[in-house]
Amino acid sequence: MLAELSRYDQVLTCDAVRKAFGARVALDGVSLCVRRGEFVALLGPNGAGKTTLFQILSGLFVADAGQVTVMCRDMRRDPVRALAQLGIVFQQPAIDLDLPVLANLRFHADLHGLPRREAAQRIARLLQAFGLAPRAQAPVRELSGGSRRKVELARALLHEPAMLLLDEPTAGLDPASRVQLLAETRRLARHAGAGVLWATHLVQEVEQADRVIVLDRGAVRFDGTPAALLGITAAATLEAAFLAMTPSVARAAQTAQAELSA
Numbered sequence: 469m470l471a472e473l474s475r476y477d478q479v480l481t482c483d484a485v486r487k488a489f490g491a492r493v494a495l496d497g498v499s500l501c502v503r504r505g506e507f508v509a510l511l512g513p514n515g516a517g518k519t520t521l522f523q524i525l526s527g528l529f530v531a532d533a534g535q536v537t538v539m540c541r542d543m544r545r546d547p548v549r550a551l552a553q554l555g556i557v558f559q560q561p562a563i564d565l566d567l568p569v570l571a572n573l574r575f576h577a578d579l580h581g582l583p584r585r586e587a588a589q590r591i592a593r594l595l596q597a598f599g600l601a602p603r604a605q606a607p608v609r610e611l612s613g614g615s616r617r618k619v620e621l622a623r624a625l626l627h628e629p630a631m632l633l634l635d636e637p638t639a640g641l642d643p644a645s646r647v648q649l650l651a652e653t654r655r656l657a658r659h660a661g662a663g664v665l666w667a668t669h670l671v672q673e674v675e676q677a678d679r680v681i682v683l684d685r686g687a688v689r690f691d692g693t694p695a696a697l698l699g700i701t702a703a704a705t706l707e708a709a710f711l712a713m714t715p716s717v718a719r720a721a722q723t724a725q726a727e728l729s730a
């Protein structure tokens with residue numbers, strides 16, 4: 469019974485996923501899960517495999533081996549129903565810059581087959597929550613980088629997905645916008661009971677996470693709470709703990725430091 473409960477509590481599962489590009493192995497047997505209402509940070513240096521993993525989780529790439537499920541739907545066998553439960557923000561902005569904010573959101577609602585009245589209510593709520601209501605009629609091109617990201621996040625939440633996949637959503641934002649976007653995502657996802665997988669290489673963004681998964685060179689090096697990451701590495705800061713978990717990054721940091729002090 470307990471095992472059944474915990475299986476249904478898992479919104480996203482990824483089991484022994486492998487992906488290679490020719491001889492380069494990008495993911496080497498990655499297993500992880502995200503539970504309902506849980507905010508999980510996926511922390512990894514450049515080239516760790518985060519984007520490849522997201523492309524597989526969002527159905528853009530097919531894994532060479534392994535299994536992905538969303539709300540118990542197998543991504544390979546039942547992609548339509550698995551994808552319907554996902555809200556995705558890609559690393560590269562993917563929004564029509566010439567369309568007004570409102571039209572972008574309406575288009576997404578239509579794609580998901582939301583009835584017009586229901587869509588209008590949800591859009592109004594999300595625009596309000598993100599402080600975007602006054603800019604609803606503005607073309608996205610006229611918005612700041614931070615506001616554009618908020619439109620993408622609102623769009624990802626519009627069909628009320630069980631799981632949010634966010635690939636470095638704060639890339640290119642200033643520190644204040646980063647903190648704001650992170651806080652708003654957490655609040656909205658928790659309110660909706662959705663799971664969140666937030667990929668980043670910024671250690672500051674994992675402090676508030678329920679759990680952190682460290683990915684390096686295509687493999688999971690750690691999976692636990694930020695406090696546990698500090699505990700097992702006996703590091704004073706999360707930054708030091710991350711370096712301890714990713715020796716290749718630590719070596720690069722040491723070399724850079726030595727060059728600076730030479």
Ligand SMILES: Nc1ncnc2c1ncn2[C@@H]1O[C@H](COP(=O)(O)OP(=O)(O)OP(=O)(O)O)[C@@H](O)[C@H]1O
Pocket residue numbers: 489492493494512513514515516517518519520521669
């Ligand atoms: N289309 C591709 N063809 C060949 N190699 C690829 C391709 N996509 C990714 N790789 C390689 O797979 C590895 C993982 O790359 P990936 O982009 O997934 O890492 P990442 O963690 O998202 O990095 P970043 O933080 O820089 O975006 C890297 O070694 C990369 O060079």
